[in-house]
Amino acid sequence: xxxxxxxxxxxxxxxxxxxxxxxxxxxxxxxxxxxxxxxxxxxxxxxxxxxxxxxxxxxxxxxxxxxxxxxxxxxxxxxxxxxxxxxxxxxxxxxxxxxxxxxxxxxxxxxxx
Amino acid sequence: xxxxxxxxxxxxxxxxxxxxxxxxxxxxxxxxxxxxxxxxxxxxxxxxxxxxxxxxxxxxxxxxxxxxxxxxxxxxxxxxxxxxxxxxxxxxxxxxxxxxxxxxxxxxxxxxx
Numbered sequence: 006x007x008x009x010x011x012x013x014x015x016x017x018x019x020x021x022x023x024x025x026x027x028x029x030x031x032x033x034x035x036x037x038x039x040x041x042x043x044x045x046x047x048x049x050x051x052x053x054x055x056x057x058x059x060x061x062x063x064x065x066x067x068x069x070x071x072x073x074x075x076x077x078x079x080x081x082x083x084x085x086x087x088x089x090x091x092x093x094x095x096x097x098x099x100x101x102x103x104x105x106x107x108x109x110x111x112x113x114x115x116x117x118x
Numbered sequence: 119x120x121x122x123x124x125x126x127x128x129x130x131x132x133x134x135x136x137x138x139x140x141x142x143x144x145x146x147x148x149x150x151x152x153x154x155x156x157x158x159x160x161x162x163x164x165x166x167x168x169x170x171x172x173x174x175x176x177x178x179x180x181x182x183x184x185x186x187x188x189x190x191x192x193x194x195x196x197x198x199x200x201x202x203x204x205x206x207x208x209x210x211x212x213x214x215x216x217x218x219x220x221x222x223x224x225x226x227x228x229x230x231x
Contacts, residue, residue, distance in 0.1 A: 035217070036217065040222075046224055046225075047122075047208055047222040047223050047224040047225045048208065048210075048222040049222070050219060050220070050221060050222075053219065093161065095161075101163075101174075102166070102173075102174040103215070103216045103217050104149060104151055104166045104173070104174055104212065104215040104216060104218075104220070105151075105163045105166065105174050105176070106151075106153075106161075106163060106210075106220065107163070108160060108161035108162075109160075110160050111160065111161075
């Protein structure tokens with residue numbers, strides 16, 4: 006079945022780059038997403054990538070996709086304290102239905118001075 | 119454009135009761151999906167509605183049900199509440215579902231005592 010895995014914690018110094026990694030099992034995954042959740046809030050879509058792309062850049066965010074290894078990463082450049090949150094990787098595809106997002110457990114990013 | 123709104127934001131119920139949660143999608147969006155978020159199970163897909171019809175369903179018991187109205191607003195109902203139903207319930211809307219990006223509301227925090 007579909008599964009998405011992420012490391013649970015990441016701590017970085019303010020101004021450094023953060024890299025959050027994710028692996029997924031469904032080779033038919035079509036869309037891969039990164040969502041951000043701040044305390045007490047819902048999910049904010051950060052970015053997404055189609056499975057036929059290798060990379061996508063959006064301001065401070067860079068998404069890299071290695072489809073062969075089913076590995077997705079999110080790089081945040083110049084990480085700020087406001088980036089402290091939980092980051093969720095998610096996938097969707099024809100197996101479960103494009104509208105059904107399968108989420109990882111989330112990576113808690115802590116940014117310290 | 120206003121975002122996805124969910125009411126109420128917080129709810130406390132006791133075991134055995136039932137509860138109804140409401141979601142108003144972004145104007146023009148016709149697809150509404152519901153997710154349950156718990157510390158133990160993470161984010162799990164409940165169901166998706168489009169044009170007043172349930173189009174996809176996750177692996178939840180029949181106590182969890184939903185509906186969608188002609189204005190695309192959606193409600194979900196949980197009957198015979200159990201302690202394990204305590205969770206953050208998130209609603210997401212998209213234009214047509216499928217490959218369209220989903221935008222999440224702030225969620226309803228349900229506590230079952």
